[in-house]
Amino acid sequence: MTDQRIAIIGAGPSGLAALRAFESAERAGTEIPEIVCYEKQDDWGGQWNYSWRTGIDQYGESVHSSMYRNLWSNAPKEALEFAEYTFDEHFGRPISSYPPREVLWDYIDGRLRSSNAKDKVQFATAVRWVQYHRDTDTFTVTVEDLKTQTTTSSEFNQIIVATGHFSHPNVPGFAGIETFPGVVEHAHDFRGAEKFADKRVLMIGASYSAEDIGVQAYKMGARSVTLSYRSKAIGHVWPQGMEELPLVERFDGSQAHFVNGEVREFDAVVLCTGYLHKYPFLPSDLSIHSSNNVYPQGLYRGVTWQNNPKLHYLGAQDQWFTFNMFDAQAWYVRDLILGRAPLPSADERAESIEQWTQRFKAIASEAEEIQFQADYIRDLIEQTDYPMFDLDSVVEIFQAWVNDKVENVLTYRDKQHRSVMTGTLAAAHHTPWLRELDDSLQRYLSTPPKDELEKLLDQTETAASAKTT
Structure with a gap:
């Protein structure tokens, strides 16, 4: 299987998960296929690459990222933590449960920073077309180097689509x-x-x-x-x-x-009307045509295209879990490609899809949807050597998060959760989110002196505590 060539389209969190999965196998002594990853941005990170640009980027391409300047994680980091690269390992100390975008980019970048994964990525390269050849059971991938405006084509045995589905906005019309x-x-x-x-x-x-x-x-x-x-x-x-x-x-x-x-x-x-599944580089018979939900149709185990099992998608689902779900998917796809995990027959795959579809259709609440996705991830991890983690505890973290928002949507980011990977309780950020106007990594990791308002609030809290005692 190692004489295969594998194309990964996109180097955001899902594409990075695929690169990490193959790197993990290689470090353990497995010979892996030749891998080429195409990324149209100048660096990896996908949605987490903030750009001031909207509409069209510097190369005349549509801007991929929907990231905004002052975004902070809107779900606890403990729900998205990598099982094999923790926040404690990366930062060397506890951090808060709701980091800003620069911090999360640093985390996903850090996992591969010391590897040779970037050697496999062709940046500023847009995939223009993917053509499947039934007679040879291979794909031709045509790409354009956006800096040199040079178009080339290469042959691959399998394709991993990791472009996400939060880049093509759904824009309805309204009268007037x-x-x-x-x-x-x-x-x-x-x-x-x-x-x-x-x-x-x-x-x-x-x-x-x-x-x-x-x-x-x-x-x-x-x-x-x-x-x-x-x-x-x-x-x-x-x-x-x-x-x-x-x-x-x-x-x-x-x-x-x-x-x-x-x-x-x-x-x-x-x-705020959502996004469309849109893959302009794929023919229609290889593209997902689905609304944004936790079990898009046409994918075996949520990743492998039923009608052509040499085409795989990562991160195509609507998401409660994110980074660690992409990992579970990437490890499973890797093992399919390496021959470690058996690929069932078309009929067996169809039966599995139907079973999951019926369960998906029976979802009646938010809580059931979260549990559905946890069970889906558990099913994937059980097929691979990715470290199993306490998914039910992550479900509880999600439920606590939902309750915290109901209690106060302005203060839920000040709550602290405990890592299911390390047991570490998150730190309290030095400044309440509502008053924190500097979203930088430097500010986040610093210990700034208290301003006059903070000193006044501390005095007020101390006085109130003294009265109650």
């Missing part, structure tokens, strides 16, 4: 929106909430993007934040100045009319 005089943007193009200071902001959507960008806008001094939902409200107890309303029916200039008859005026609209 062309008359809206303010800013209209999709969450994919959102880069910072500072511009919303003293603005009336409308978030259309009831997902994590709407919740987080809405709270960011509140943090940065928006005059008001309204979240508009289509079918179900998020349902938090929002602070004064934030509210939820049902779907927008139409716009009339700066006024938005909602289906319940309410009318509000806005200065800015952010479409």
Whole structure:
């Protein structure tokens, strides 16, 4: 099997998981195939590569990342921690449960920083087309070097698609929106909430993007934040100045009319309306055509294309778990490619897909969906040598996170969780999230002196504690 050539498309968290999986096998003495990874950005990291650019990048390509400047993890890091490279190992000390984007990029980069994995990546290289040849059971991958504008083609035995599915925004239309005089943007193009200071902001959507960008806008001094939902409200107890309303029916200039008859005026609209599965480099018979859910159709064990099992997808699911799920998928795909894991017959694969599909269709709550994904990851890890970890405890962390947000959506990032990998309790960040305006790695890892407000709050808390005793 080692005379194979494997193409990995994308070097974000999923592509890095694939590189790490093969590297792990190689370090253990296994001869691995030739691997070529194509990444259209100048560095790896995928979504975690922040860029000020929106729309079109410096090469004239569509901007991949939806990352915004002041993003902090909106789920506990203990739920995404790598089982074979912990936060303790990387940082050498406990850090808080909700790090900012620079910290998480440093973590995923650090796992491969001392390896030769970058030698396998061709950066600033866009995959233009993948063609399968039935007669030879191989693929031709045509790519363009974006710096030299040179197009080349190479042959591969198997393909791993690791481009994610949060880069092609779903942009619905609304009656009259062309008359809206303010800013209209999709969450994919959102880069910072500072511009919303003293603005009336409308978030259309009831997902994590709407919740987080809405709270960011509140943090940065928006005059008001309204979240508009289509079918179900998020349902938090929002602070004064934030509210939820049902779907927008139409716009009339700066006024938005909602289906319940309410009318509000806005200065800015952010479409938090999700993303599309879109793979412009693949023919339609190799592409996922699915809504964003935890079990997209057409994939055996959520990774291998049923109609051509030499094509694999990583990270194609809607996600509760992220980095460690990508690892579980990557280790399993690696073992399929190396012949360590048997590939069942087409009928057996179809039966497995049907069993998981029926369970997926029976999901009736958020809690059941989280447990579904935990059980899915457990099934993958059981097929490989990836370190098994306490998935049920991670489910409990997710449930605690959900409850913390219900309790107070402005303070849940100040909570501390315990690593299921090391048992380490997360540190308390030196500054409450709502007052932390510097998202840099340097600031995060420092111990800054307390400002006057912090000293005043400490005195107030000390006085209150003295009264109760």
